[in-house]
Amino acid sequence: MKEFKVTPIRNGTVIDHIDVGMALKVLRIIGVDASVNYTVSVLMHVPSKKGGWKDIVKIEDRELDPSELDKIALVSSDATINIIRDYNVAEKFVVEVPDRVKGIMKCSNPGCITSRNEPVEPEFIVESKKPIALKCVYCDRLTTKVAENLI
Amino acid sequence: MKEFKVTPIRNGTVIDHIDVGMALKVLRIIGVDASVNYTVSVLMHVPSKKGGWKDIVKIEDRELDPSELDKIALVSSDATINIIRDYNVAEKFVVEVPDRVKGIMKCSNPGCITSRNEPVEPEFIVESKKPIALKCVYCDRLTTKVAENLI
Numbered sequence: 561m562k563e564f565k566v567t568p569i570r571n572g573t574v575i576d577h578i579d580v581g582m583a584l585k586v587l588r589i590i591g592v593d594a595s596v597n598y599t600v601s602v603l604m605h606v607p608s609k610k611g612g613w614k615d616i617v618k619i620e621d622r623e624l625d626p627s628e629l630d631k632i633a634l635v636s637s638d639a640t641i642n643i644i645r646d647y648n649v650a651e652k653f654v655v656e657v658p659d660r661v662k663g664i665m666k667c668s669n670p671g672c673i674t675s676r677n678e679p680v681e682p683e684f685i686v687e688s689k690k691p692i693a694l695k696c697v698y699c700d701r702l703t704t705k706v707a708e709n710l711i
Numbered sequence: 712m713k714e715f716k717v718t719p720i721r722n723g724t725v726i727d728h729i730d731v732g733m734a735l736k737v738l739r740i741i742g743v744d745a746s747v748n749y750t751v752s753v754l755m756h757v758p759s760k761k762g763g764w765k766d767i768v769k770i771e772d773r774e775l776d777p778s779e780l781d782k783i784a785l786v787s788s789d790a791t792i793n794i795i796r797d798y799n800v801a802e803k804f805v806v807e808v809p810d811r812v813k814g815i816m817k818c819s820n821p822g823c824i825t826s827r828n829e830p831v832e833p834e835f836i837v838e839s840k841k842p843i844a845l846k847c848v849y850c851d852r853l854t855t856k857v858a859e860n861l862i
Binding site: 582584585587592594595596598599602603605 | 732733735736738743744745746747748749750751752753754755756757
């Protein structure tokens with residue numbers, strides 16, 4: 561039954577406690593597509609010890625940058641990051657929804673100045689972290705659908 | 712290190728030897744998205760015993776229908792299907808690229824009658840199985856990019 565095993569990873573990152581259903585969004589955030597050249601494991605809809613269901617994403621030989629962590633927090637505020645080095649968990653932390661979000665999400669209002677080819681970077685104030693709600697600093701439009709508007 | 716294990720599945724399907732990079736396409740083919748309500752495991756870019764790299768997709772409590780198997784064969788002609796029942800491999804076979812393909816792919820020619828809202832179902836003759844090449848029976852357009860044109 562060897563094919564059912566996933567070997568431990570030597571170096572890399574385990575993103576655990578992803579909101580169930582969000583694993584494919586997380587893959588898009590961290591740039592995993594058909595051209596990926598490192599090993600990626602994805603578990604979708606597995607039981608969570610906290611109750612309910614969760615998704616998990618493991619990536620080998622890669623750590624995440626702050627912008628990726630912010631995006632993951634926006635789509636899955638309870639996700640935990642386990643950084644693995646030499647088979648051990650070297651760091652473990654819960655992602656943190658930032659208070660302000662700049663340049664990682666576009667405004668859903670087509671009339672917003674940030675939607676009109678002006679050199680203005682989209683920026684939001686986080687009005688609520690759970691459930692997530694962000695207000696555009698330019699047009700005040702409130703957005704709750706983060707995943708659809710990620711840049 | 713419990714989090715690195717994937718438990719054996721009791722019932723379901725293991726799609727092994729998927730062409731490396733094609734796992735996300737296979738997920739789309741079998742309808743796995745954010746609303747999935749059964750456990751799915753995906754391994755991308757893992758070493759293949761045959762040499763090179765492969766992807767693997769495991770789905771619990773689900774078997775595949777013939778149309779899904781045909782689509783998988785079109786994007787990954789060496790994929791093997793392992794049907795698991797009560798923890799055992801009950802059936803194992805390599806997907807088979809069909810000789811004709813009907814209703815599962817659209818023609819890439821915008822001028823083709825099948826592209827023009829007529830009640831004509833797209834149909835192709837498989838000219839080559841590896842690499843894959845399909846000829847539209849209506850306009851003779853040859854298509855090698857299957858994944859992009861799946862319906």
